[in-house]
Amino acid sequence: MRSVAQWCVGHRFLVLAVWLMALAGAVVAGSATGSSYANGTKLSGTPSAAAASLLQQAVPGQSGDTEQIVFQVKSGTVRDPAVRTDVTGMLGKVSHLPGVSDVTSPYGPAGAEQISADRTVAFATVNFDKDANSIPQDEATRFVDTARAPDSARLQVDVVGDVAAATNPSSSSSTLIGVVAALVVLLLFFGTVLPALLPLLSAAVGLITGLQIVNMLSNSITMASFTSQLCILIGLGVGIDYALFVLTRTRTGLRRGLSVQEAVTTAVGTAGRAVLFAGVTVCIALLGILSVGVSELSGAAIGAAITVVFAVLAALTLLPALAGLMGTRLLTRRQRRAVARGETDYDEASRGWTRWGRLVQRRALVLGVAALGVMLALGAPFLSMRQGSADYSVDPTSTTTTTYRGYEMLVHGFGPGFSGPLQLVAPLNGPGDQAAFRNVVDAAGHAPDVVTAVGPQVFPAAPGHPAVALAKVYPAGSPQDPSTTHLITNLRDTVIPGALHGSHLHVLVGGQTALGIDLADQLSGKLPLFVGMVVALSFVLLLIVFRSLAIPVTAAVMNLLSAGTAFGVMTAVFQFGWFKSLVGVTNTGPVSPYLPILMFAVLFGLTTDYQVFLVSRIQEEWLERRDNAAAVRIGMATTGRIITAAAAIMTVVFFAFTFTTDRTIKMIGLGMAVAVATDALVVRTVLVPAVMYALDRTNWRLPRALDRVLPRLDLEGGDHDAAQQIPADELTGTETPSRA
Known part of the structure; x- marks a missing residue:
């Protein structure tokens, strides 16, 4: 990492030229090919998908x-x-x-x-x-x-x-609002314009380049319609944050009297390693979505991962080159004068965060329980989350939104169920099948929660497929109403088998409404496995990095709490309607089945980032002092300000996307803003330190056998040997002497 940084600073004009050529090439190629994002959902292995396949044939x-x-x-x-x-x-x-x-x-x-x-x-x-x-x-x-x-x-x-x-107008102001809000936070953090602009410039170049590549890939890979906005949301947030971490370390080096090249090299060799690990963690979590098997969701995950890769590359190559160009102008005038006078004894520790660390140490139990209560309260609505495809009643109510107006007319004239009719589809293989299908249609028309059934239509057989019967069933409830979900289950499990009277006819319930409900069932069923896979993977990565059992377990629990708050607040606002006017929600509905899996992958990666930045600094102090309390306190004092600033940037960027008209992006923006804010203000500044104070030296214990087989990875790139943890045959085992 240090050699890469040294090369980028030494060849800064070449690095800038390469990035500008990559940016220009991506924009030109992207403009030539255009993009093709999916407006609907493809699904396999469900009755609705089988009905669609039968009709297609x-x-x-x-x-x-x-x-x-x-x-x-x-x-x-x-x-x-x-x-x-x-x-x-x-x-x-x-x-x-x-x-x-x-x-x-x-x-x-x-x-x-x-x-x-x-x-x-x-x-x-x-x-x-x-x-x-x-x-x-x-x-x-x-x-x-x-x-x-x-x-x-x-x-x-x-x-x-x-x-x-797909033709409804969408808001394009969210990105601008997010950039302006991030700039304000950066100006407050740095106190001067030039260093505040560099993270934005680095993030913008990486984001635009990556996004153009994603747009081109959308022509060959199925990607959900919200993919481009998701990429902007994630790429902007992580791009600014990653650049911020590297730039802050660079300025610290300059204030300590290092040359520009030494400061940049040291920053990339320390914070840059953490940025690389953080980016890899986010990408791994995102690419884990491919195991779910839904093409649109997999495409969105690939697109977001590509954006994160370019954000990391920009932070580790473009930003060092820009910092090399700016030199000591990265500091304020007062800071430059102090360095010129030889005042280089700069202390990273913040007095305010030092006092806060001591308070948490003294009141660890009380503050820890209070913080846990806040997280559980915010996450409680998640227990009542209902996943499903929202109908057009949740579309913006503006005069330019045709789907909302059309839905309202259907409700007025016929009832909400007419906006999402169900389909009854069956292959006709025998002489009695048409009569059996008519019995099914008649029974469906008289089923509870059904307004009427229309049909059947019979399409003749042709080479390669039998004749097919088709009928429509109009529910009494809207597509997103729980009664419609119950109706589909009742038709499949009770009404259709009862009407067939032993006939071998196979009748499928399909249509877009059934497809959305089947998708929700399929994804919600895979969510526990996906969560377990991501948690296990992050546990292994953190186990290798910190060579401790307690720290990965703590991180997993804390990250789950942060994700829970996101889902809880999202459910409360978009499903229950609490405070919905604050984010421009007019009508409530179920949570999109895409979101829990997609957001969990992103949030678990991002919250793991903060855990890495905080605990790696605490570990550095532990390896030097062998005093857990002092290590936690100093680690909080030196990272508290930058983690809070980074979280503030991500929070305002994510929250800015609640101003969009796209309900899916609005949900993602609010959920991720809440998760990042609570993670930084409650989890990393209260819960994690409280737990680490309570565990004391157990934080750094590792079974000896495990210590021998684990590979070694030093995030900070320093001289400390990561094996200086406390290896023991058991967590309560005997401490072994540290190695110099």
Whole structure:
């Protein structure tokens, strides 16, 4: 690491040129290829996925995305000749758009159920021959514009569906708000402009380069629609923080009288090692998502990991080059004058944090219990989290959001369930199968929580597949309502088997609503295994770094508490509606099934970062003094200010993304802001020190047999031997002499 830093400082102009060429090349290539993010979800191994696959084989026109064009008259009825003429003409144009396979008009015999009882609201169903993921943005915009062409003062027309949702306007101010807020924190921390700008510049170059590569990869790897915003959110936060840690160590070296090259080299050789380890930890946690097996989520994880890699590279190469260019101007004028006078006895320890460390030492039990109570209280709502796909009622209520307006019209005219009909799909292999399927449709139409069932349609057999029967079931509840989840379970487990009366017909319940519910069930079932895998991996990494059993166990528990607070606050705001107006939430709904796994991976990596930065400094003092209390106190005093500043930057950057209109990103921003803030202010400054004070020398004990087989890794790159821990055959074993 030191040699890399020395080379970057010595060849700073070359390093800058390489980064600028990489940035320019990525931007040009990214502009040429564009991006293609997924607007929907692909799933396998579930009944809804099997239904979609069956339709794809037999009736491709019915297997793609389904949109609803909803219209409502301000006066009269939808059967008025003028209204009928306008709508019929519009539907004719829609039917000739690329990708549209079928349009069911409310004025035809197949659409008899698509006009409300009071005849003021109606909807047409538009089937695409491909899913929403495969429909380009320009085609989606053209479809919505064509559908809404008759919209006027007397006739309101809007569109409901995943394709329409992709055209809803999104806020682009979150990034700017986050950057400005981070700059304010950096100015307060450094007290001067130049060093405050360097972390932002380093993070921006790394982020833009990485993001362009992610955009290009989205054309060949399936990535969720929120991937680019997720990359910006994570890349901006970690990029600034990693650069901050290296730059702070550089300024410390300069204040101690080191030359610019020596200061930068020492900073990268110490803080840079911790940054590298932190970045690797975050990437490993993110890439662990690939084991879940959901392509959109895996793609988002790959994109976020690429962004983190570029943030680390920028902090370890670009920032040293920039620091070499700036030289002593990284210090304030007062600091430069002090160094010129020979005042180089600079103490990193903060008096305020020293006093706080002593207070925690004296009141470890009381403060520790209080801090634990705060974390548990914030995380308690997580126990009631309900995962699922939110419906269009949670979309922004602005006048430019077509899906929300269309959903409201459907609710007014028909009921909330009409925005997400279920599909009954079955292969017809025998002479009695059609009659058996009709029995199923009739039974489903009379099931609890069902408004009506429409169908069946029978599609003839063709080479390679049998005939297929299709019917629609309209629930009474909205797609996100718990009653709809219960309905799907009831149909699959009770209604359909009861209606078949021993028939061998295999009837599947599908549709986008069922797909979302199946996705939530699949991901929630894999969450415990994923959490266990990430915790175990981080335990092993920290065991190698700190050569202690107590420290990795403490870190795992604390990180779980921090993640729990994120999920708890997220559930309270977005599902329960507590304080929802503070982050611009209008309507509540379930938590996206993507988020617990995705956020846990990111948060576990980030909170492990803070544990590494804090405890590695404490370990350094322990190896020198062999006094646990003094080591914890000095470690807090020297890292408290920078960890708090780093956490403040991440918090304001993450919270800035609650101003976006994307509900998923809004949830991630709030949850991660809360987790980072509580982790820095409660966990790392109270709980971790309190536990380390209480454990005393047990913090540094390691079974002798384990000590011999573990590889050695020195994060700080110093002269201390990491084997200077207290090896023992048991945690309560006899201390062995340290090695000089």
